[in-house]
Amino acid sequence: MTGPTSRGIPEATVARLPIYLRVLGALADAGTRTVSSDELAALAGVGSAKLRRDLSHLGSYGTRGVGYDVEHLAYQVSRELGLTQDWPVLIVGVGNLGSALAGYAGFASRGFRVCALVDADPDVIGTTVRGLRVQPAAELEDVVRHTGACIGVLATPAPVAQRMCDRLVSAGVRSILNFAPVVLTVPADVDVRKVDLSMELQILAFKEQRKTSKAIAASPVLGSAAGGVR
Amino acid sequence: MTGPTSRGIPEATVARLPIYLRVLGALADAGTRTVSSDELAALAGVGSAKLRRDLSHLGSYGTRGVGYDVEHLAYQVSRELGLTQDWPVLIVGVGNLGSALAGYAGFASRGFRVCALVDADPDVIGTTVRGLRVQPAAELEDVVRHTGACIGVLATPAPVAQRMCDRLVSAGVRSILNFAPVVLTVPADVDVRKVDLSMELQILAFKEQRKTSKAIAASPVLGSAAGGVR
């Protein structure tokens, strides 16, 4: 109804579009004009059937017998993700992580513009980080209005994250990227994505543990002692 | 066969265990002895049926009519994730992000011990970051052997990430957390998890875009101009 593909791209597909976009960018930089679903899938680390299904949700941008035009597909993916426009981003909390984020090159290259930094610490307020003056957290609402920030990044300590989140929401921010190790409560029309650095490590630890115990079970000597009771 | 629950916890469940663990920790700190699936689910931001299904994969640690013992459940989740042991972590690349990670409190509290930092930049080598001397990337293999590092964290620029990854793998590291914006190629027995900071923002942008266009379509004035062709 609303668009070319009767709007409704699966969540799982959206989560992979940024990967495809990155690979397409690398291909374009290398001067590649055309790419097949097999090649693109291999570079992105997914199966080719999955890739074709994903792209089919955007429309028919491939050519049978040939493949996809790299430039054109990259543009279509960009547009679908909303990256053809400029997104002003406000970072709340300018500690180690916050200042690393402020300087992260991957943001600027995708249309994300860090437009303001705020912090509550008097020692940090007023200092310049990556060319931006850190503003007082007390004036967060003014900063949002003044910069037109659309997306808020929370890089504060856990105890104040919910409070800062509430203030972002009441100032009109409806998309939040949360690095603080807490589960935020927000109204239904606000989207929160959480990046939890230690969570990722925990999942790795789980898998590493399984690999290690499998290796022990497979060991002729240790295996019988550990698993072979009976 | 191998354990209490015939090994095979769904991927999706494993990804949520760290959330439950965090909430359980907060409850324990607050002195709560017992928690029901409804309460725990609400705090974790999931449905209670999903939570009970998830926990059922670990075993029967609840008491009908009562709920779960906070301490005991936290221990069981910890154990399942492999957090009752110590995981030496090596960070490769000590730029802004790498040094932020080196000081991240969430690591230490979950059994992850940053055991070494390496970098290729002569200006950085030899400096002390978070109490650790930065060692030369040239000696990466020696550092892995000497520290017994199990998990490698890649926080290098994109162009060198694959090379550093290869060297980690050949030195025996089989679990890698990748912050560099590239898709790494590794042997089948190596696990890689990728944290892509701009990817998360891109997904938010996609949703924000949908919200905005929905708002325009719903607007009596702008709606007809934007969407209602024909």
Add this chain to the structure above:
DNA sequence: TTATGTGAATCCATTCACAGCT
């Protein structure tokens, strides 16, 4: 002939609803 796009089958995850235990 080659490689896309997609029905159809399959697999996995979520949700419902309630039997069973305390």
Add this chain to the structure above:
DNA sequence: AGCTGTGAATGGATTCACATAA
């Protein structure tokens, strides 16, 4: 009476396999 743990139903995502188009 209350809450867990789980069959059964549902819903999404992945994979297969091929009709279709260049």
